[in-house]
Amino acid sequence: MKTGLLHGIVANSKTRVRCVFCGVYIPKANKCIEEHTNGMKHKENIDLMAENGMSYVNDELYCKPCNVYLTGEESVASHVEEDQHANWIAAIDDLIEGEFINIDSYLASENEDVFCEVCDAKVTCTLQNIEAHVNDILHRSNVAEKLKPLNGIFPVENDDEVWCKVCDQYIENTAQRILEHIDDDTLHVEWFMDIEDLTEGQEVSIQDYLKNEHEKNAFCNKCQMELLCNVQSITDHVNSEAHLNQFS
Ligand SMILES: [Zn+2]
Ligand SMILES: [Zn+2]
Ligand SMILES: [Zn+2]
Ligand SMILES: [Zn+2]
Ligand SMILES: [Zn+2]
Incomplete structure (x- = not known):
């Protein structure tokens, strides 16, 4: 049976399991679980996690930007719409626009830092740090060199x-x-x-x-x-x- 780590399925009761990513309950039968984990919605939520710095840790959903574990009532989709999270993503997007800073692998949980391509340097991923980095004179001149x-x-x-x-x-x-x-x-x-x-x-x-x-x-x-x-x-x-x- 496809349960556990990659699929976000956790036991819930004798008769049903819960998909942590989608925030839904599924009858505890292989066929139902497989149908769910092969479904569009489920795959969309896995993509959404990789775009939002969320990962699955010890049967729980963890959001790295917010540094929180989601409660049982939340799903990936509901969390990314919460103000705190949405504001963080919007602020980061704003800061890195046109700055040659790559945040994708940070959000996909492959890296702990973001990477500045023009400075060839890692930057710890907090709003404050990134703001300081993009305003730094060395970074500004590296961006200028790149753009010439x-x-x-x-x-x-x-x-x-x-x-x-x-x-x-x-x-x-x-x-x-x-x-x-x-x-x-x-x-x-x-x-x-x-x-x-x-x-x-x-x-x-x-x-x-x-x-x-x-x-x-x-x-x-x-x-x-x-x-x-x-x-x-x-x-x-x-x-x-x-x-x-x-x-x-
Ligand atoms: Zn699901
Ligand atoms: Zn979050
Ligand atoms: Zn830089
Ligand atoms: Zn022509
Ligand atoms: Zn000109």
Whole structure:
């Protein structure tokens, strides 16, 4: 009989068992238990656990972010909707957005720490710690370094400035100014939004344009041809007969 560790089924009475994940009672018969553990709902709850830092420890559900064991009345689905838990997840998502911090393996209970990819460092997973880390000057400059080649930003001879190819503009060479440019400069942000809209699903790549200072072209993988990398030229291309009729 499939009971115990992986399946969240615990004995309840002579005639029924309880699925701790789903918070439901099931008749104590192999067939019923198997049907339940093979069911959609049950599998969804197992996925939900892995996305929420919950694990099954000694026949009990444990939530790592909240540091609590769930009571018999709760299920995975009911716990993730509780304020304390939902607020924590929302706050973490907010903090790590765009920061290259990977929290997936922490939530899947494979790791105790989160991992900062740009600093190549582990960070203890508390809101306070992560907030301190993302605001740390070293982290900010590592994020800036990571974003430069994705944003067409290049060093110039005098080290005091960098050059944004997209905007043809010089920027003070500090993490703060560079990140401000990437996140808040209207011209820069709109160019990327326009290009993303235009190229979405079109197999037009601008990676080489952004990475290589002297590259002027984007590349259409569908037509196997280069085209000038600007909004007008890409607009014309993705709407052209040749492109539209090309088999990919
Ligand atoms: Zn279940
Ligand atoms: Zn929780
Ligand atoms: Zn970092
Ligand atoms: Zn720019
Ligand atoms: Zn094309």
